[in-house]
Amino acid sequence: MIFRQLNKTSCKTYLIGSEKTKEVIIVDPILNQIKEYISLIKNEGLKLTHVLDTHTHADHISGAGSLANQMGAVYAMNQNSPVRCVTSYIPDGFDCHLNDIPVKVMHTPGHTKDSMCLIFPDRILTGDTLFLDDGGAGRTDLPGGDPAEHWESLQKIMRLPDHLIVYPAHEYRGREPSSLGEQKKNNPNLQPRTKDEYIKWLTDMKPGPAEWMKDVLKANYACASDPKAAWIPADTPACEIKGTGSPEVNEQPVPTIPAAEVKRRVAANQLDDTIILDVREPSELTGKLGAIKGALNIPVDQIMQRLTELEKLKTKEIIMVCQSGGRANTAATILLKKGFKKVFNMSGGMTAYRQAEKTE
Missing domain, CATH: 3.40.250.10 (Rhodanese-like domain)
Incomplete structure (x- = not known):
């Protein structure tokens, strides 16, 4: 199995594919790096078949639409996605194979309405539904966010096998991917709470100002091809709960x-x-x-x-x-x-x- 994380920034982009056929997908690409992605694919003789966003991003301009167009690939997102240039909509529970690699798609709303996780035999790409350790999870106060839905999504994740290695769409402080079993013990968002307790816990937090993130969402809804389509501050933990301001x-x-x-x-x-x-x-x-x-x-x-x-x-x-x-x-x-x-x-x-x- 080909599996690489392609970015040096806090936004994580994953290239996944088959060693046998050299067919690959890219998950959560960022617009200002698509030249590097294309160069890598061509130099290594890979064939890009699909580009996926695990959700509509609020802290960077997605490169998925532009990358899919330039490489003749399919742009796929969850069926609830509002992004206009998506060409394939994936339903909850969809089982497929990435050539010889089985993968299951799980709808996990809460951070956004269209959030989804990709579950492979030995790992899970969690998007912003779940981060690592004390990073917790993606904030639920942006358009489409819902603490109650997020609690439901985390219950789905809690039922998955402990051996899966968690790969989120963001990592702001150099934490290393670890097992879901470790996250169940250490991640504050996965600690036992009723739905009402979880909603209160999140509601009592003050995530900090996020007006600029709403502009980024709008740019991604419209499939912006300009990296400067919305003002974005320097690399900050903006998508984390309480990410744009410390407690x-x-x-x-x-x-x-x-x-x-x-x-x-x-x-x-x-x-x-x-x-x-x-x-x-x-x-x-x-x-x-x-x-x-x-x-x-x-x-x-x-x-x-x-x-x-x-x-x-x-x-x-x-x-x-x-x-x-x-x-x-x-x-x-x-x-x-x-x-x-x-x-x-x-x-x-x-x-x-x-x-x-x-x-x-």
């Missing part, structure tokens, strides 16, 4: 300031002891929303690394800004936890700021 960060309340008030103070030049800190990516500052003149720019994923640089601003009022408020809230909570006293999130971000201009 400490999510529990920290953040004071807010109306965008209209910030606009008034900017216009009146009343910012002598105030810093406006824009935590968007530099490329966004020249986009349609623009930026506030004089704002300091440090992307949210760099805040922790640049705390020393920010120390000199600790006595000043800091107003955090992003597109709609989500990333600014995360950045603000980090600073508050680090002892910054006067940190505010501009409500509604630059979207609200520009709207305030229109209502003047």
Whole structure:
């Protein structure tokens, strides 16, 4: 059996196939690496027959549609998938053979409506339904997510044999694949809970801001072929439960300031002891929303690394800004936890700021 993980990032792409026929499938490809996938397939004399996504992805642009088109392969997903360019829909419980390798498809909604696992004789590709160890599982607060459905899906997984090695669609902290038996002992999402207890456990968590992930979902629904079809922050554990903010960060309340008030103070030049800190990516500052003149720019994923640089601003009022408020809230909570006293999130971000201009 051919089995390889192809990416160096936290997103995992698997190439699986038959040593006898050299026919292979690729599972969960990412768009900005399809040239590498194609090169590998051609250089090793493989034949790509199918490309699969285990679910509609929310943290990267899928390369499945583009790869299937370029290689003349079938693009397959679960029958509940909303992705427009899928050419083959797979039902729950579908039994098939990857040439001489038996594989069963199991519908496992909860993270998304179309989540599925691929079960081979000795391993299971779990997509975002189940991660490794304390990584838990995929978050259930995005469109199509449902804690109750996720509990049902995990009960299906719990009934599978312990010897299966778990290969998830993401791994953010270098954990190594291990047996399902180990996951049943160590993974927090697989610990004994009733459905109601599980729903409460997940609902009580605060996964952190996820507005940008909704844009990624929309891009994947539309089979985007541009890697920049949606803004995506640097490699973060976004799909994990509580992935876009640590528990400490999510529990920290953040004071807010109306965008209209910030606009008034900017216009009146009343910012002598105030810093406006824009935590968007530099490329966004020249986009349609623009930026506030004089704002300091440090992307949210760099805040922790640049705390020393920010120390000199600790006595000043800091107003955090992003597109709609989500990333600014995360950045603000980090600073508050680090002892910054006067940190505010501009409500509604630059979207609200520009709207305030229109209502003047």
